[in-house]
Amino acid sequence: MLSSAYASSSRKFSIDRAALGDMGDKHSARLLVDRIFTAVLEGVRTRRLAHGDKLPSLRVVAESAQVSRDTVARAYEKLVAHGHVYTRPGAGFFVRVDNQVANAQTQTAPAPLLTNWRQRLLDPRTLLHRGLGSGDLPAEWINVPQLAAALRAVSRSNINWAAGYGDAQGYLPLRQQLQRKLADIGVDVTPPQVLTTLGATDAINLIVMSYLRQPGMTVLVDDPGSFLLMERLLASGMHIVGVARDADGPDITALQNACEQHGPTFYFCQSLLHSPGYTGLSPQRAFQILRLAERFNFTIVEDDTYGDLAPAHRSPHATRLASLDQLQHVLYVGSFSKTLGAGMRAGFIAGNPQQIEWLLLYKLVSRASNGSLAERAIYRLLSEGGYRRHCEQLRTRLDQARPRLMAALEALGIVLPHRPDAGLYLWGKLPGDLNAMEVAERMLANGYLTAPGPVFSSGQAARSYMRFNVASSDDEALRALSNVLERSAPG
């Protein structure tokens, strides 16, 4: 019986060398394990493997895929750990397909969420060297005395706040501080116009949940732009249309064409230190965008995640849409993830009172409140001036690190089209039009995580680009990149 089960499944499913894809020069065991893991899941997805099918033996896969038995064993163990495969003592490995879950997913899921690369960038469980491709600041830049002191102060005084949900809209003294912070950038609000969130990602999640409720609605995004935003929109079945950017901001003709063709309801964009391109927004473009928003009646979600890393003095390309429009067509999203660390999970939305009331209803039913712990600590930092000083320190450190990384990347033949004078990233074009995904795969085989252009854009233009983290790129990673570039064929 076992042999017949084996025969029936082996007819349908095998793992040969080709199934593992191009491995580049390096055959890292970890990468091979991942590829075998993925090949089995792909077999389930395409229905070549059904529940109860026996997987090919370790020996058979080792031979057909030209890998060690140990590598196959590790992949199978990982499949068992993830529940995709079960073992029968002495009989081998068998596929588990939970029909209920599979059905629920098939019925309701849109295209697969999160490509491998995007998931790798987000999920620190990958245990890779994350510096070059990371979106975070180094821990020692965040682990400053004033933040620890603020956290201690919140837990030292009485913690009566822990008992209740707290203000569902956000801790009121914090919202009052955010009102002042917004006034600093020329946006006038009252505390009822501010709603706290767990960072910008959560803010966008709440906006999508509250307003973009029908699959198939058209949403405009920056291209290149935030992959997390794009995945969130895909998760709700949105039709995403990218708007190209240049050094002055979004391409107005492209924006207008998109409006005429698709009648979008929302446009998500970053004005300052836009990631990954790290360009800004000129006042003229900002004005044109707002006129289009008025004419075509769409809402702009201005994600100002990187705003506090911008110099305090106003440069010509440091225009925010919210400052011009005063939240008529703009929902403003702020975040502390790039200044106090992503682990604090703190951000906010500012909008007109009706919008905030609407968003609050969805916040209430989806989580009741954020809790007060981080919000109270951030309130202290904002009210006692520690936050402003901390941001100045971060800008100084970034300004010191940026020229070094620029020089190192240009020495590798990488072209930096914008040469920004602020912010956390550089956006560089690989020499010889190299395929950034291939370079990224080779870096991965060496244990380094990078952020290749196609993660941020479906367009061809980003194909040879990579985003580099100014704060976290060390010499070792750059040497690895140098080696990979030398041994890569022009694309």
Added chain:
Amino acid sequence: MLSSAYASSSRKFSIDRAALGDMGDKHSARLLVDRIFTAVLEGVRTRRLAHGDKLPSLRVVAESAQVSRDTVARAYEKLVAHGHVYTRPGAGFFVRVDNQVANAQTQTAPAPLLTNWRQRLLDPRTLLHRGLGSGDLPAEWINVPQLAAALRAVSRSNINWAAGYGDAQGYLPLRQQLQRKLADIGVDVTPPQVLTTLGATDAINLIVMSYLRQPGMTVLVDDPGSFLLMERLLASGMHIVGVARDADGPDITALQNACEQHGPTFYFCQSLLHSPGYTGLSPQRAFQILRLAERFNFTIVEDDTYGDLAPAHRSPHATRLASLDQLQHVLYVGSFSKTLGAGMRAGFIAGNPQQIEWLLLYKLVSRASNGSLAERAIYRLLSEGGYRRHCEQLRTRLDQARPRLMAALEALGIVLPHRPDAGLYLWGKLPGDLNAMEVAERMLANGYLTAPGPVFSSGQAARSYMRFNVASSDDEALRALSNVLERSAPG
């Protein structure tokens, strides 16, 4: 021009005494302000008021509604503060309708979220005496030295954790502790089968977002049951079917009928100390539910929010579905909101690895991670035994408070059908079949928030019931209830 604007709007819209509804005996100014506020919004919703329409003057409303001018002024000011009304100096109050927002809401919103009562119960901004109707423990029960110490410990050591998102699935040492906690109730999992959330509400939100992706899907819920759950399901356009409960758990015939008629994909229920009824689940019923889940292929979401308030010894009605089923058809939801306070926003989901992997994708795209602060503090409490002792203390305090409240309620003629020996609530039937909503309105006019039965159920059976908080019901509130009951006519 102004007078004609006034004339045109006054033809369509006025606020008379009838528009303010039945006020009971008490004419609290706060209640009147709320009613006028709501009447204007209702005028906008029903299109009797359009953008730019002038509202009737303070004098006119004061006369027609038989209230003071000051009350009308306060209502109008509140409308201005919420952005529904604007003023022109010397000209009066004018309606603001943000067409863009109004359109977006009309296009995409299902039935209104959150009735006033539900929102009042959730949102502490109402500033009412919250004891009787509250779902929280008193602050002094939560503000215990071990919790403050755990929070301090997390912020005293280095706070490198703040820099990164942290483990998107949840802080691993916490998940390992949760594994042990689940083993204590007979549910065997590995850490990859656990995903942390911001309390049970957030857990349910994530499950709805990940699995219930098509409006109109049928979902079964306990009736009476969690209003927050029902609102969350309504927000996604779900078709909700209630399953009645008795002292032994859900009515199996009703459950089977619902399965046959509607083919539900999910059934959300509470097994232990079910709110508001505070009944449990017998082993026999549990077995029958699981057989139906197998036969009709639906997933059970077992919300064990109140589980840690149940006595450690197993009583015959302290069965958990997850313990019997070992997460084949059950997604288990745990929470620390009723033991460490809702302000900590901490909970988790346990399921099979495929389900957790699926939920993790949606957690990644919707918020990246929860952050580590609260999770690290709770890890300490769990690993150092402080949590277990704290729960014992809470149970002791509840056991002391419960007989007192039982006696007080029964002295008022309130019938307690279940007389529970554990948990945070009592569920009582008002004397003389009084209408609980009317009693609640009168209590509100006295400044007291209560939790009337219709908040938890659309059925007639809950019409005369109220849920009372054992931990937070003080003598003053009970005296107010006594007065209201005395002066209420039998229903």
